[in-house]
Amino acid sequence: MIICVCNNVSEKKIQAAVHAGIHTMAELRQELDVGTCCGKCMRCAKQVLHTTLKQQEQQQLTQATGSLQSLLDRLHIQVNAVPA
Template sequence: MIVCICRRVSDRDIQHAVREGIASFDVLQDETGVASHCGACHDCAHEVFEEARAAAHGGCAGACHAGTKVISIATAFAT
């Protein structure tokens, strides 16, 4: 489905961008132009973005991981 008519950005475009590593709606807007012209699609685009993020993270949009620090197992057991 076309989410942003002005910039011709579809839900698939947004999903693809998330799979490619875009983790911020602001960056998505910079990269695709979605919701950056008239703004009528902003809420829909943001919703599609969050759903794509959740799907990419196995059902989690990533907010539950905010502030976590990833360390290797070797580092964890070295202390």
């Protein structure tokens, strides 16, 4: 979906920018020129930015939790494998 008609910025472009390290609207404006013409897209662009950041955070948390669980599982096996 096109978010910024003036500068042809799509939702996917905003998401890609976030995955490349963009975290703020100022950075997004600088990188993609979103909202630099008429400004009508700002609310929607901000929503896409925040939604994508939140999804990215959740993915990172899920990965970290999975890594921690894997480590705990390995430690449990190693502890149980030690003869008493």
